[in-house]
Amino acid sequence: MLTETSPSAALSLRGVYVEYAGTPALRGVDFDAPAGALTVVAGPNGAGKSTLLEVLAGTITPRAGIVSLRARSRAFVPQRAVISPALPLTVRDVVTVGAWGRVAAWRRLDRRSREAVDAALDRLDLTALEREPFGTLSGGQQQRTLLAQGLARRAQTLLLDEPTTALDADTATRIATAMRVEADRGVAVVCVSHDQGLIDAADVVVSLAAGRVSTAGA
Numbered sequence: 001m002l003t004e005t006s007p008s009a010a011l012s013l014r015g016v017y018v019e020y021a022g023t024p025a026l027r028g029v030d031f032d033a034p035a036g037a038l039t040v041v042a043g044p045n046g047a048g049k050s051t052l053l054e055v056l057a058g059t060i061t062p063r064a065g066i067v068s069l070r071a072r073s074r075a076f077v078p079q080r081a082v083i084s085p086a087l088p089l090t091v092r093d094v095v096t097v098g099a100w101g102r103v104a105a106w107r108r109l110d111r112r113s114r115e116a117v118d119a120a121l122d123r124l125d126l127t128a129l130e131r132e133p134f135g136t137l138s139g140g141q142q143q144r145t146l147l148a149q150g151l152a153r154r155a156q157t158l159l160l161d162e163p164t165t166a167l168d169a170d171t172a173t174r175i176a177t178a179m180r181v182e183a184d185r186g187v188a189v190v191c192v193s194h195d196q197g198l199i200d201a202a203d204v205v206v207s208l209a210a211g212r213v214s215t216a217g218a
């Protein structure tokens, strides 16, 4: 059995075990996400996909196992948005939060960060909406905005939980293309998805079932 984490992987898990209130959600998961590749995690509802992504994001600490996060910076776009519609934030504001990881939040954004925000808005076709209040957008537009926030981070690792769920086919294709471009420029992209377009674009597909890896392959 493999117990050492892979030295070439940006993110690597060995024997990871997570439980919620005594009920196991991950039961000894081995996982590697290489830099420069799009890894798609698939599997049925409740399989543990979001839990796996949160371990990679560092927001859940496993009860047992080895977590090796070699990439210096990580951007995480969770499955459900947690931005109150009552907050007076524009689309641009929400995307700009993604760039805060690049500079101290209390300083003005430097030019490179502003460019990262502009590029992320453009790549997700949000430039025309940038001054709209986030809370008045449709579900799909909000999802695109949160993805743009993840891209604006320009991190070495991009973790996305079902990024195309609320999106129409054209927008889902645009997302799959953006993920491919990120992977090709060296980012370790890990994406939970059932979307056939994303699965087709993937370098590696890992299937989870009942908290275990059932298949992993190119």
Ligand SMILES: Nc1ncnc2c1ncn2[C@@H]1O[C@H](COP(=O)(O)OP(=O)(O)OP(=O)(O)O)[C@@H](O)[C@H]1O
Pocket (backbone or CB within 6 Å): 020, 021, 024, 025, 043, 044, 045, 046, 047, 048, 049, 050, 051, 052, 079
């Ligand atoms: N915060 C929590 N508290 C208690 N149980 C949880 C919590 N989060 C997840 N679980 C349970 O852990 C298991 C794995 O959940 P997880 O959200 O990782 O699955 P998933 O594969 O992402 O499912 P989905 O496709 O529905 O998003 C499920 O049985 C779920 O009910």
Ligand SMILES: [Mg+2]
Pocket (backbone or CB within 6 Å): 049, 050, 051, 079, 161
């Ligand atoms: Mg999930």
